[in-house]
Amino acid sequence: MAKIEIYTTPICAYCDRAKQLLRRHNLHFEEINVASNLEKREEMLKRSNGRQTVPQIFINNQHIGGSDDLYALDRAGKFLPMVQG
Secondary structure, eight states, rough: OOEEEEESSOHHHHHHHHHHHHHHHOOOOEEEEEOOOOHHHHHHHTTTTTOOOEEEEEETTTEEEEEHHHHHHTTTTOOHHHHHH
């Protein structure tokens, strides 16, 4: 199964929406709260080429983007093949 990481903050509708999609597909993911962790926020910025918004989503260390990007992949039928290998 794919390694899914999602950088989030506690009060974020887009984060909740992205996590909802992952849960709907019964996928395990690592949630990384960047609200009060400066090191993790810097890590997110480096990995996402400077994108500051949350969520930032990675599948097998590949940057997917945010919630809208995740939903676009799902609508296009590309998300599940990506996580199923």
